[in-house]
Amino acid sequence: MNIVVCISSVPDTTAKINFTDNGSKFDANGVQFVINPYDEFGLTKAMMLKEATGGKVTVITVGDATVEPVMRKSLAIGADAAVRINMNATDSYSTANEIANYLNNNPADIIITGRESIDYNGGAVGGMLAEMMSLPFVNACNGLELSGNTAKLTREIDGGKENITAELPFVIGGQKGLVLESELRIPNMRGIMQARSKPLEVIEPSSTEGLTSSVSFEKPVEKGACKLVDADNVAELVNLLQNEAKVI
């Protein structure tokens, strides 16, 4: 079985988010980049499926050479091969299109993306990829059990979950539940050493035009100071919420 996991290199969840060039560009200075958390759940699930049924796990990303540490980390976690499409990912459509081009030449049984990336939060690459390849797509997927070519999947819906059956191949947008937080794998020394000799293929992109453009960024308006209320005067808090903030 061939499993392809799409990986996004994103600022660490604790990173301070700032912009340069008049707010047009993310300031990567001093920022630690990590595997997008939603992708990491998917990568771990891919490793478990491979261990159960055999096969190959390939991680793929769209980005310039600066994203390679994250790909090496994915290999250290256990992926067999990595592919980097050498293009700055600035738009979901062109990103999905590049990955679809690769998959058309290298067919996969299960294609896993994260539900969304924690930087741009577009949440669009998985769905676009599925449409381009005429495959089913299960988003916010929090359960996947495979028997033969048939999968039982669950996806989060507003207020609950939906149970789905699908035949391979398909695309999922993964999130927590696919595996537990405690099942995520920290690369060990052996994995890190092995990752150095695993293939990391660099492919030049086709020239897809993006469908969206990022104009600029702003920081959210800073809140005023917190009004502290004495713990013995809870009535005052209720009064403020009712009459000042008018929210209850």
Added chain:
Amino acid sequence: MSVLVYTESWEGKFRKSTFEAVSYASETAKLLGTDLVAVSLGEVSNDELNKLGNYGAAKVISASDINKGDGQAATAVIAEQANDANAIVFSNTYTAKMIAPRLSAKLKIGAISNVIEVATSTTPLTVKRKAFSSKAIEIASVNSEKAIISIAPNSFGLIETGGSLTIETSDTSEKGGITIEGQETASGKISISEAEIVVSGGRGLKGPENWGMIEELADLLGAATACSKPVADIGWRPHAEHVGQTGKAVSADLYIAIGISGAIQHLAGVNSSKVMVAINTDPEAPFFKAADYGIVGDAFEVVPKLIEEIRKIR
């Protein structure tokens, strides 16, 4: 020319987020000088469909044989109606997040999600959206003539127009490559992303057995209950309640954080809420820097008093 809005229903009923998407789409239609057409999937009564008129839809196309969870089928039906649409509007629900990207790829129309305001320009269509898990606002535009816009729940509000609409039916019965076996929903629970008030608990509550007062407070306020990441990770509460950067996003009118210190990842997921209240024993807790109101105190003393005081005004 028109604006199209996908009007999602749950068991035949629309929700506030649906009417919010219609309100947003109606404002967009005004900007573009055109009419608003709604598309509804699945069985919805005419009485319910008529409600869409009150928020500005001139017409609704009801495709009752389509299961919205089948993204391929849903996309095909919406695409059929999109021929003369200049803009297609969604609310950012889990289901819409499956359909909107598919539609974008199918029709080669630029899609922008997490949108929080009506377009600031229409040539090209330019909007503000939340990015970096609400740590930043991005101004984004489409490169295509048409646009697909998905709005973040609770970001725009409702605008009643008092209008009425015409109902058309579509008998399309498309099917995609999946079988939907059924749904498990917690009935009576208010969904976190749509809730106007959210009451949230953290590790400061010391154990799952202490959530009774959180639920009591939430019931009293008609609020949804939520929790911090560590609480979900240690299994005190279900993962579906985890709010924050890697959990659900909250943009409530009021967010009450009880025993939550306010890690940057947690704040990112909740700071689009209009008013935030922090209750924590530690005066140095980062949440007090983000909150509008705070009480430095023990949750086990403060929350019962809060319940008592709110009872007096309800």
